[in-house]
Amino acid sequence: xxxxxxxxxxxxxxxxxxxxxxxxxxxxxxxxxxxxxxxxxxxxxxxxxxxxxxxxxxxxxxxxxxxxxxxxxxxxxxxxxxxxxxxxxxxxxxxxxxxxxxxxxxxxxxxxxxxxxxxxxxxxxxxxxxxxxxxxxxxxxxxxxxxxxxxxxxxxxxxxxxxxxxxxxxxxxxxxxxxxxxxxxxxxxxxxxxxxxxxxxxxxxxxxxxxxxxxxxxxxxxxxxxxxxxxxxxxxxxxxxxxxxxxxxxxxxxxxxxxxxxxxxxxxxxxxxxxxxxxxxxxxxxxxxxxxxxxxxxxxxxxxxxxxxxxxxxxxxxxxxxxxxxxxxxxxxxxxxxxxxxxxxxxxxxxxxxxxxxxxxxxxxxxxxxxxxxxxxxxxxxxxxxxxxxxxxxxxxxxxxxxxxxxxxxxxxxxxxxxxxxxxxxxxxxxxxxxxxxxxxxxxxxxxxxxxxxxxxxxxxxxxxxxxxxxxxxxxxxxxxxxxxxxxxxxxxxxxxxxxxxxxxxxxxxxxxxxxxxxxxxxxxxxxxxxxxxxxxxxxxxxxxxxxxxxxxxxxxxxxxxxxxxxxxxxxxxxxxxxxxxxxxxxxxxxxxxxxxxxxxxxxxxxxxxxxxxxxxxxxxxxxxxxxxxxxxxxxxxxxxxxxxxxxxxxxxxxxxxxxxxxxxxxxxxxxxxxxxxxxxxxxxxxxxxxxxxxxxxxxxxxxxxxxxxxxxxxxxxxxxxxxxxxxxxxxxxxxxxxxxxxxxxxxxxxxxxxxxx
RNA sequence: GGACUUGUAGCUCAGUUGGUUAGAGCGUUGCAUUGACAUUGCAAAGGUCAGAGGUUCGAAUCCUCUCAGGUCCACCA
Numbered sequence: 001x002x003x004x005x006x007x008x009x010x011x012x013x014x015x016x017x018x019x020x021x022x023x024x025x026x027x028x029x030x031x032x033x034x035x036x037x038x039x040x041x042x043x044x045x046x047x048x049x050x051x052x053x054x055x056x057x058x059x060x061x062x063x064x065x066x067x068x069x070x071x072x073x074x075x076x077x078x079x080x081x082x083x084x085x086x087x088x089x090x091x092x093x094x095x096x097x098x099x100x101x102x103x104x105x106x107x108x109x110x111x112x113x114x115x116x117x118x119x120x121x122x123x124x125x126x127x128x129x130x131x132x133x134x135x136x137x138x139x140x141x142x143x144x145x146x147x148x149x150x151x152x153x154x155x156x157x158x159x160x161x162x163x164x165x166x167x168x169x170x171x172x173x174x175x176x177x178x179x180x181x182x183x184x185x186x187x188x189x190x191x192x193x194x195x196x197x198x199x200x201x202x203x204x205x206x207x208x209x210x211x212x213x214x215x216x217x218x219x220x221x222x223x224x225x226x227x228x229x230x231x232x233x234x235x236x237x238x239x240x241x242x243x244x245x246x247x248x249x250x251x252x253x254x255x256x257x258x259x260x261x262x263x264x265x266x267x268x269x270x271x272x273x274x275x276x277x278x279x280x281x282x283x284x285x286x287x288x289x290x291x292x293x294x295x296x297x298x299x300x301x302x303x304x305x306x307x308x309x310x311x312x313x314x315x316x317x318x319x320x321x322x323x324x325x326x327x328x329x330x331x332x333x334x335x336x337x338x339x340x341x342x343x344x345x346x347x348x349x350x351x352x353x354x355x356x357x358x359x360x361x362x363x364x365x366x367x368x369x370x371x372x373x374x375x376x377x378x379x380x381x382x383x384x385x386x387x388x389x390x391x392x393x394x395x396x397x398x399x400x401x402x403x404x405x406x407x408x409x410x411x412x413x414x415x416x417x418x419x420x421x422x423x424x425x426x427x428x429x430x431x432x433x434x435x436x437x438x439x440x441x442x443x444x445x446x447x448x449x450x451x452x453x454x455x456x457x458x459x460x461x462x463x464x465x466x467x468x469x470x471x472x473x474x475x476x477x478x479x480x481x482x483x484x485x486x487x488x489x490x491x492x493x494x495x496x497x498x499x500x501x502x503x504x505x506x507x508x509x510x511x512x513x514x515x516x517x518x519x520x521x522x523x524x525x526x527x528x529x530x531x532x533x534x535x536x537x538x539x540x541x542x543x544x545x546x547x548x549x550x551x552x553x554x555x556x557x558x559x560x561x562x563x564x565x566x567x568x569x570x571x572x573x574x575x576x577x578x579x580x581x582x583x584x585x586x587x588x589x590x591x592x593x594x595x596x597x598x599x600x601x602x603x604x605x606x607x608x609x610x611x612x613x614x615x616x617x618x619x620x621x622x623x624x625x626x627x628x629x630x631x632x633x634x635x636x637x638x639x640x641x642x643x644x645x646x647x648x649x650x651x652x653x654x655x656x657x658x659x660x661x662x663x664x665x666x667x668x669x670x671x672x673x674x675x676x677x678x679x680x681x682x683x684x685x686x687x688x689x690x691x692x693x694x695x696x697x698x699x700x701x702x703x704x705x706x707x708x709x710x711x712x713x714x715x716x717x718x719x720x721x722x723x724x725x726x727x728x729x730x731x732x733x734x735x736x737x738x739x740x741x742x743x744x745x746x747x748x749x750x751x752x753x754x755x756x757x758x
Numbered sequence: 759g760g761a762c763u764u765g766u767a768g769c770u771c772a773g774u775u776g777g778u779u780a781g782a783g784c785g786u787u788g789c790a791u792u793g794a795c796a797u798u799g800c801a802a803a804g805g806u807c808a809g810a811g812g813u814u815c816g817a818a819u820c821c822u823c824u825c826a827g828g829u830c831c832a833c834c835a
Binding site: 209268406409510516545576580584588590594598599601622656663683 | 798
């Protein structure tokens with residue numbers, strides 16, 4: 001035992017060594033002791049091939065819970081995972097391709113998939129090591145990738161079950177399509193932004209209409225007015241001949257109570273192929289769906305140009321527009337409208353909210369496309385019921401309301417993505433049947449063969465062998481929504497039966513609708529049980545001024561840099577200290593430095609304790625371990641008071657841990673260690689320590705070891721480093737030590753031995 | 759239009775079911791210090807808890823309204 005500690009604590013020379021000790025000895029794995037209660041948390045899988053950002057460091061809350069429960073003697077599992085992150089990873093890979101002057105369309109599907117797979121695996125590992133740097137006591141022996149074959153198998157099984165139950169269906173409707181990324185998205189992935197766009201007023205037969213999207217007017221199929229609008233009442237049901245840029249078109253006026261008479265001129269053009277409201281309206285009035293914009297965001301006039309006997313003027317125009325991007329066509333159209341005397345005015349001050357791609361910012365085009373949808377409401381109802389029945393608790397409580405609100409507002413969920421990197425949808429179409437069907441009028445063409453992953457050999461209807469698989473992959477949230485049961489079925493033999501439902505789901509509140517609600521819906525439906533009993537939501541990490549971190553602002557805090565500079569314990573403590581669950585927190589270097597100072601303060605309390613113990617040893621003083629006998633024989637009032645205070649602190653911190661009040665616990669421990677023990681108890685009793693007073697030293701050591709235990713979930717490294725150096729009764733490392741109980745009475749000793757650890 | 763949320767010290771934030779003189783970190787000021795720690799200690803300054811009203815023996819905390827921020831959803835032709 002080397003009791004001469006360095007003057008200052010050096011996390012850099014301590015942390016890696018301690019982490020290696022824990023990991024090497026398998027301390028992160030469940031104890032699997034008979035009778036021990038299960039406690040399980042699934043780490044929200046970070047992107048496999050990206051670096052961690054400081055938001056990930058908030059998962060420290062999970063490590064705190066895990067370490068606490070491990071010390072309670074629970075059968076504790078914290079399961080790590082790595083996310084293939086479907087579209088996001090493909091997006092990164094496409095950027096990488098672009099740098100080499102290539103695009104994903106230069107490769108066939110299999111090659112592209114393989115290349116991305118290799119790309120991900122070449123970049124893999126950094127994220128995992130960063131989690132280690134943070135001190136996270138994850139059971140790495142169970143680490144699982146979201147494209148693990150067992151995970152995929154579970155996802156396929158779910159898809160088939162949902163399909164068989166009629167909860168998954170195929171439909172052709174307008175999808176939120178990003179023409180740059182070449183894929184559709186669910187409603188949640190559309191990012192609405194406030195934007196200024198010109199509002200064009202144009203002559204439309206006897207009317208004037210206002211539109212922000214003049215390019216779609218070529219394929220308007222009707223005009224809609226509010227049935228209560230006296231100005232247009234007489235026109236309802238009438239078909240009018242209207243002069244457009246490509247000649248006359250006939251259009252019927254239909255009633256729509258949702259038309260706002262005060263907007264523009266109170267008359268709305270209807271374009272079912274490019275507006276979801278119009279699409280629904282079109283269904284009601286049996287209007288054709290006639291697209292003018294293609295999946296690359298270009299104008300498509302082939303329907304017009306293929307007609308015979310087109311006037312040369314109109315042909316010229318259509319050819320001019322054809323194949324060009326919308327932004328290019330708009331000004332051309334404005335010119336032509338002017339020429340024809342159809343443009344009335346342009347309101348340049350018009351602002352509206354417009355959907356954009358959350359990833360690349362391109363304006364989302366609603367385009368008609370066949371996709372797989374999940375019928376959400378039956379699943380959402382089950383989730384809401386579970387919340388109402390208190391089968392799931394939210395921390396903080398207010399998110400219960402948010403979750404329920406989301407669950408009641410979800411539309412059917414488009415789970416098809418036109419990506420390669422992901423889990424390919426196990427749906428096949430028989431080409432033979434398809435050809436036959438297309439010859440029979442009115443027969444539904446959605447004749448799909450769905451399997452639980454096995455490649456079908458022949459069509460069950462016609463026994464044809466010409467089966468073609470859907471080229472789409474699942475929305476990654478469809479598979480992540482199944483993570484709790486999918487992961488536990490894949491991670492270890494009995495993990496699912498032992499650890500499902502998991503104890504706590506801990507993640508950022510920003511993915512409540514994307515992930516938490518989906519896990520609830522799919523988890524309950526697929527397993528009959530809630531996937532987690534408690535949802536703890538943390539806030540966003542912001543900069544020292546409360547501003548959102550972003551690369552462009554240059555205010556991004558790099559967690560690894562902070563760890564190098566101040567130690568993981570300091571960063572961890574800074575993230576929980578003075579932070580309420582569910583609230584955003586401002587993180588500054590000053591705060592982390594302050595917490596580094598606290599780690600150093602602990603170090604020096606330990607250093608002083610060791611020096612005093614050495615000093616006593618030289619005087620041949622025997623320092624007894626703190627026991628019940630010693631406790632009842634205490635004579636010094638200062639010692640008695642301190643013992644009673646550490647007991648009170650223990651209960652109070654334990655209560656905080658149970659109630660997920662980690663900030664309170666951290667604050668109490670900080671306050672007690674620094675200002676009670678270091679500033680007062682040590683200072684007031686220095687002479688006694690100098691004299692080698694065995695009672696004082698015994699009490700001091702006991703109290704300090706207790707503090708190390710209580711602090712261990714928060715600052716695992718410095719506490720373990722000190723624990724290893726201080727003479728104590730047991731040989732266990734701190735990570736496996738038992739959580740302190742009020743004091744060493746007979747009763748609590750029983751508890752200690754029954755937990756199997758001391 | 760709907761939901762949620764914030765306003766507490768110079769800055770960033772805690773503050774449980776209402777309960778003494780309202781707390782912390784950082785910052786500021788003064789002093790101290792060669793044996794645990796300058797990554798330190800002691801002391802100090804600094805707050806009408808956004809405002810108004812109400813409930814209560816008692817309100818930062820509960821209720822109503824006002825003002826000022828933030829986030830999300832719906833609608834926007």
